[in-house]
Amino acid sequence: MATETATVGPYNAAAAAGKEDPTRPLAVASPTVHPEVTDGAGDEEVATTRRWRSMQYLRKRRCAIWCCGCCATTVVLLGIAALVLALTVFKVKDPVLTMNRVTLEGVDGDLGTERHPVSVNATLSADISIKNPNVASFRFARSETDFYYAGETVGVAYAPDGEVGADRTVRMNVTLDVLADRISPNVNATDLIFGQDYNLTSYTEITGRVNVLGIYKRDLDIKMNCSITLEVGAFTTVQSKSTNCVANVS
Template sequence: MATTVGPYNAATPDEKKEPTRPLAHPYISPSVYPATTDEDDDVEVQEEASTATKRGRSTAQYLGKRRRALCWCGCCVTTVAVVGIVVLVLALTVFRVKDPVFTMNRVTLEDVDGDLLGAVNATLSADVSIKNPNVASFSYGRSETGFYYGGETVGVAYAPDGEVGAGRTVRMNVTLDALADRISRNVGFADLVFGREYDLTSYTEISGRVSVLGIYKRDLHIKVNCSITLEVSSAFSSVESKTTDCVADVK
C-alpha cells in the first residue's frame, strides 16, 4: 500500500489553530519614536507655561528697574536745571552788585574871614548824596574831597564813614575851609561890584563794601570827578554853586 507524502511546507492541524502574528514595520522603532501619553503632554505644557511665566516676570522686573532708573535720572536733571535757574536769577538780581551813585548837589558859602584883597579864608558847605541801588547795604569809610581852581588846591573836605541801606540815599553836608585868596588874585574891581562865576573842580575817593546776605561780598573803590560853577555875588557876600556835573569811576 502506497503512502502519500504531502508537500514540504504543509501546515499541521495544530499550527493552523495559532493566530497569525503581524510583521513589524521595518522603518518604525520604539527607541526612535517613543510613544507619548496625555500625562507627558500635560507636563510639557506646564513646563512651557512655567518658563513663559518666568520670562514674563523677568521682563517685567527689567522694565520696572528701567522705569525707576529713568525716573531717578529725570529727577536729577530737573533738580540740576532748577538749581541752575535759581543761581542764574540770583546772579542777575540779588548777587548783581550795582555801582553806588555819588552826587554833589550844591556848594554854598558859610563864612568869610579876612580882607578880600589879602589873605582870607572862606568856609564852604558841600551838600553830597550817596545813592545805593543794591538790595544789600553799602558801608563806606572816611572820604576826602579836594577842590581845585586854576590847577591849585583851594580846599579839602572830609566826610565821616557810614552806611547806606538797600535802595536808599544818604545826604550829608561836608564843610571845607577854602583859601579864597587864591581865587581873589583874579578878582577885579568890577568883579567885586557885580560879582562873577568861577569854575572849580573836585576829586573824591570813597572805599566801601556791599555784602549780600553775608555770603557774597564785593569791595568797591569809587573815584569821583566833579565840575562846579560857583556863582559869587558882589564883595563875596554869597557864594553858591550854579551847576555841578560829576563823573564816577567804580572798581
C-alpha cells in the same frame, strides 16, 4: 555511541522559553525607577516667575531712569535760574555819586597885608549823595574830597565810612574851612562888593564793596571830578551857580 541527555533546570527552562518567544522583552524595568512626569502646570509656574522677575527689573530700571532724569532736569533748571539771576537781579551795578550843591558860608573879607590887600575867609559845605541801585547794601570806607581854585588846593574834606541800603540813596554833608592864603591873592575888594563868579574844581574818591548773599562780591572804586561855579558878592552866603560832574566807577 552513547547519547548524552542534558538536565534542564527551572532557570534554564525559563531562559530557553524566553529565547523561543520572540515577543518577550529582553529586560524588565525595575519597579523602583519612575520616569519624570511633566505637565503644563510646572512650565506655567516657571514662566510666571520669569515674567514677574522681568517686570520687577523693568520697573526698577524705569524708576532709576526717571530719578536720573528728574535730577538732571533739576540741575539744569537751577543752573539756568542762577544764570538769569546773575545777569539780572543779582548783577552788581555801579553806584551813582552826585555832587548836589556847594555852599560858601560865613564869607568874610577884610583888608589884609600889603602883599594881599584883601583877605577872604569862608566855610565851604558840599552836599554829596550816593545812590545804590543794587539788591544788596553798599559799604564804603572813609572818603576824601579835595577842592581846587586856580590850580591850588583850597581845602580837603573828609566823610566818615557808612553803608547805603539796597536801592537807597544816602546824602553826606562835608564841611571845610577854605584856606584863605590860597584864594585871597585872586580876590579884590571890587569882586566882593559887586559880585564875581569863581570857578572851583573838586575831586572825590570813595571805595567800597557790594556783597550779594555772600556769593556775588565786587569791590568798587568811585572817582568823581566836578567843575563848580560860585557867585560870591556882598559878603553873603552863596550857593553854587552851576555844577558839572563826571564820575568813573572801577
